[in-house]
Every structure is written in C-alpha cells, then in structure tokens.
Amino acid sequence: MIRGFFSAEFFVKPKIGRLVIFPSYMWHGTTPKSVSGERLTIAFDLCPIKKTR
Numbered sequence: 001m002i003r004g005f006f007s008a009e010f011f012v013k014p015k016i017g018r019l020v021i022f023p024s025y026m027w028h029g030t031t032p033k034s035v036s037g038e039r040l041t042i043a044f045d046l047c048p049i050k051k052t053r
Contacts, residue, residue, distance in 0.1 A: 008029075024043075024045070
C-alpha cells in the first residue's frame with residue numbers, strides 16, 4: 001500500500017501495450033518502478049470537434 005497525502009480510489013496495473021487515458025483535471029500519480037526498463041508518459045490536449053453535415 002502506498003501512503004501519502006492523498007489516497008487513491010483506483011489503481012491501474014502496468015502492462016505492456018496498455019494505454020490509459022483520463023482527463024487532465026483528475027488527480028493522478030505514479031508509483032516508483034521496481035524493475036529496470038523504460039516508462040513513457042505523454043501529455044496532450046484532445047479537443048473534439050462537432051461534425052456538420
């Protein structure tokens with residue numbers, strides 16, 4: 001269990017090939033890696049557009 005100022009309501013277990021997308025206003029964090037290797041994090045803004053017919 002990870003202890004800190006905030007307690008998590010949900011954890012996503014890392015898995016090769018897994019993509020996790022969530023809104024930027026959601027509190028989030030990562031846990032320290034216990035194995036060697038790379039971790040890739042990408043931040044971006046997604047702005048949906050309304051299709052017109």
